[in-house]
Amino acid sequence: MQARERILIALDTSDAEQAVQWVKLLSPYVGGFKVGLELVHSVGFGIFARLREAGASRLFYDAKLHDIPNTVARAVRAIARMGVWMVNMHASGGRAMMEAAVEAARSASEPPLLIAVTVLTSLSSQELREQVGTRRGASNQVVHLALLAKESGMDGVVASAQEARALRKSLGEGFLIVTPGIRLIGDSAGDQRRITTPSEAVRAGADYVVVGRSVTADADPVRKVLRVVEEIEAVETVSEHL
Template sequence: MSHSIYLALDFPSWEETKHFLNTNELTGIPVKVGMELFYREGPAVIEKLRQNNHPVFLDLKLHDIPTTVMKAMQNIARLDVEMINVHALGGAEMIKRAKEGLIVGNAGTTKLIAVTMLTSMNKQVMNKELCIPGEVEDNVTHLAEFAQSSGADGVVCSVHETKKIKEACTNAFLTVTPGIRLAGTEDHDQKRIATPGYARNQGTDYIVIGRSVTKAQEPKLAYERLVKEWNNGLIK
């Protein structure tokens, strides 16, 4: 097990989640819970995972007016998860109030992570659909800098932006990188992707991986390969 690797539990129910973890002997590993599972099962699924010693990254990407996000964070803080995220595009005030909510709820022990640009986006989508000019990397770095100044502990970004963010925000500022794929597996709907070894070599702090493991023919072996690649820093 590596505390730098979060396995995305993108299952529709707790029963399927529990079956997967138990069948593949993955009890206690760090996991990411996203909207699909949380909206079906609610806070109870976090409590069940915590009872089985799973560190949890709660991936809800809050994006609302500052007061609403602050109040939501006060409740989320009571779940005692390792990390929770908001959209950086919600603005500096929203990020500040999110941090306030966590501090009120659990003295700020839960890390606040700001999502920069989703790894499903590329330059064309950013420029033409969102009307945000410039390069993806430059916009991600800008979002990281103001997220840091607003109280965030780190950002969600692609592996390819990690080094520039570390240079701009210092190594202490955390980078959480989804879009991780084992070599030879499908990209699915991600565009800015990388292997675990490449991510380690780029200096990211945490990686998030899902279907390369959960959809593998032998998930336990795929997870073990993931940990090995991360630990060894293999590029392939």
């Protein structure tokens, strides 16, 4: 996989025209784009067709599905018909929910990749214990849910790069790790608690990195995304010589 193919740009906006502009500007330099709930709920599901027309060959729908198995299965079938490349759901929905989603995806002519959300990067270990009620800290909960997702037939997980190394060790190769909360050195952390740089994420075992405001809010988004590409290329070059 080329370095640029690892990069997914988060279209974090409610403005369809802004999202289309980002796709037209950045599609030659990245692997795909993440479409979140803000954009979909602001302008409707027709945005997927518009983004593909603008040049987005791969669209990751950050749907974070979490419902009873039958409902999630029907949602996955509908999402597959929209030509979505990747969609995610909460692993905390359980094995039956994820297995139903996998079966639904396999029935599609072009099955989307199914990615499980483990622990939101905005949550700390203390918040997990005090507010969610888990006994595990963030890192242990991530591994627990990731293993459940793999056993359920999912294609990969969304997880902080800070847990990527442990995930790769537990899950082995071939199970995708998609890492949000990516920032370049000098960027603001925003609302993410567990953040890291592109090079750190790939070095730890991430397959894809999701980059949002670090690129889209920059005065020169192309220049910024090329810095991300360079960081990843440097890691891959070093790895080839080890």
